Amino acid sequence: MSEENTPIEFIKSSGNVFEDLDLEDAEELLIRAKLGYTVRQILESRHLKQQEIATLLKIKQPEVSNLMKGKYHLFSEGRLFGFLNKLEQKIIIQIAQHRTGEPLQDVTLEK
Incomplete structure (x- = not known):
């Protein structure tokens, strides 16, 4: 079989890349990623400089860089x-019965 015809093997994602990588605290890492991504998107949409972000969030510039x-x-x-x-976003925490196959924690972003 030529290289062109070799089937590509893949594994279907669980929906959590951190779980797929078998990392400890995968659900917590996914939550942080979703929250952090939201913060970053808001900051980028405001076209703020890093020093302005540091002042707004009351953090040091290296932390802004990490974020x-x-x-x-x-x-x-x-x-x-x-x-x-601090970015004037409303946070709603909802607690519901866990169903098999669902993550124990989830973040839903309203657009």
């Missing part, structure tokens, strides 16, 4: 919630 580079694992969920509050 804008997507290093969300360096920030706790509580800290990311605090950033969203």
